[in-house]
Amino acid sequence: MDTTETGTTSDHGRLIDEARGRIDALDARIIELVRERVGVSEGIQRARIEAGGRRLQLTRENDILRRYHEQLGEPGTRLAMTLLELCRGRA
């Protein structure tokens, strides 16, 4: 059986390379979606400030944290916290 320096067969190596290509493409889409989310969030924050309100709304943030937790567990909560951190404070 033909093996590479990582100990995989060439078939496995090809499968891994192909799957990594898909992961790289997914990561690029995720980063693009995060950038889109930052822009939408900034627009909401700016509108609220212009209307005389506060930039942040913690009840809404808690709903988002709960949704991520329900779907992805504790790491989902941390992911949502990171997303909210990226989206806060630029308006």
Ligand SMILES: C=C(O[C@@H]1C=C(C(=O)O)C=C[C@H]1O)C(=O)O
């Ligand atoms: C975007 C909003 O403003 C802020 C940003 C949020 C977000 O990025 O999801 C959520 C709540 C607010 O603290 C909103 O109220 O929906």
